[in-house]
Amino acid sequence: MPHGDFHPVLFVIMAVWVLVCGxxxxxxxxxxxxxxSMVLCFLGVAAAYVLLNAGLLAIIQILVYVGAISVVVLFAxxxxxxxxxxxxxxxxxxxxFAAPLAVAAAVVITVILVTSKMAPNGSQSHNVSLxxxxxxxxNGYVFPFELVSFVLLAAMIGAIVLARKEDQP
Amino acid sequence: xxxxxxxxxxxxxxxxxxxxxxxxxxxVLLIVMSLELMLNAVNIALAAFANFMPHAGARxxxxxxxxITLAAAEVTVGxxxxxxxxxxxxxxxxxxxxxxxx
Numbered sequence: 019m020p021h022g023d024f025h026p027v028l029f030v031i032m033a034v035w036v037l038v039c040g041x042x043x044x045x046x047x048x049x050x051x052x053x054x055s056m057v058l059c060f061l062g063v064a065a066a067y068v069l070l071n072a073g074l075l076a077i078i079q080i081l082v083y084v085g086a087i088s089v090v091v092l093f094a095x096x097x098x099x100x101x102x103x104x105x106x107x108x109x110x111x112x113x114x115f116a117a118p119l120a121v122a123a124a125v126v127i128t129v130i131l132v133t134s135k136m137a138p139n140g141s142q143s144h145n146v147s148l149x150x151x152x153x154x155x156x157n158g159y160v161f162p163f164e165l166v167s168f169v170l171l172a173a174m175i176g177a178i179v180l181a182r183k184e185d186q187p
Numbered sequence: 188x189x190x191x192x193x194x195x196x197x198x199x200x201x202x203x204x205x206x207x208x209x210x211x212x213x214x215v216l217l218i219v220m221s222l223e224l225m226l227n228a229v230n231i232a233l234a235a236f237a238n239f240m241p242h243a244g245a246r247x248x249x250x251x252x253x254x255i256t257l258a259a260a261e262v263t264v265g266x267x268x269x270x271x272x273x274x275x276x277x278x279x280x281x282x283x284x285x286x287x288x289x
Contacts, residue, residue: 024190033197040201040224044208049216056220059201063227070194070238075230075251082255087223087262094216094266098273116210124203131195132188146237146245154245155252162249166256173260180267183274 028069036062049100050092057088071145194235202228215269215279219262226258 039062042055060083067076155163188196201224208221230251237247273279 024193029190029193033193033200036197037200037204040204043220043224044204044212044217049214052217052220056223059224060227063231066194066197066231067234070231070234072234072238072248072251075234075248078252078255079230082259083223083227087259090262090266091216091220094219094269097270098216098279099277100279112213113207113211116207119210120203120207123206124199127199127203128196131199132192146248151245151248155249159249162253166253169260170256173263177263177267180264180271 025069032062032065032069036066049095053088053091053095056091057084060084060088074148074151189239191235191239194239195232198228198232198235200228201225201231213281215272215281216266218281219265219269222265223258223262226254230254 036059039055039059043052043059046052046055060079064076064079064084067073067079205221205224205228208224209218212218212221233247233250233254237243237245237251240247269279272284276283278284
């Protein structure tokens with residue numbers, strides 16, 4: 019397989035996979051089915067990263083999204099009672115307004131992106147080595163890196179405080 | 188259409204599917220999942236820019252890494268709020284949380 023080129027067949031397979039699984043997330047009535055569809059959609063996004071020549075992002079996508087976030091979402095589904103929510107219909111009162119809005123936004127954004135000249139010679143890919151990512155992350159971007167670790171710590175403490183039972187110290 | 192346009196079209200489609208989920212579904216967990224879809228769509232667009240644009244370097248990769256980290260923080264806090272709210276209200280339906288409605 020030539021490295022870093024655009025593969026139309028692989029792209030179409032990946033895009034159909036991602037979009038069908040994404041539609042499954044919003045279309046399934048059972049929340050667990052939606053969560054499973056979300057996991058498959060995240061796997062498709064990891065495939066998109068592989069096609070985009072970003073193997074590190076694909077591995078992190080599988081570790082963080084497919085591994086961690088999916089488990090957190092499934093835990094939240096398990097801890098909340100979902101029996102009555104199976105009656106949440108696909109076409110309810112909000113969907114009548116939301117569906118044309120989403121379709122119109124998709125059409126408008128796509129037309130704007132395609133007609134704009136953002137990628138004049140964007141046909142060949144530009145490979146970035148793992149060493150380049152590492153040196154950039156720990157030299158020029160070390161302050162956002164440390165800041166984001168602090169945000170993660172705050173989120174961890176916040177989640178513990180929020181989900182803790184009130185009567186237990 | 189150049190390859191980056193195809194990836195941006197895919198990202199737009201996934202983003203609008205997520206936006207539809209946020210707008211139309213009433214289950215708070217499904218709203219959080221749709222938000223994750225929208226963040227993934229933005230990540231696809233950034234990775235496409237990082238790959239296909241000249242002189243982009245590794246900046247797109249940095250953006251995607253930071254967005255993934257912040258999405259993990261966001262989903263943790265969001266689902267903790269959902270669980271804490273469920274403990275008080277016995278519900279995860281967004282239109283039943285109406286204490287602040289005037």
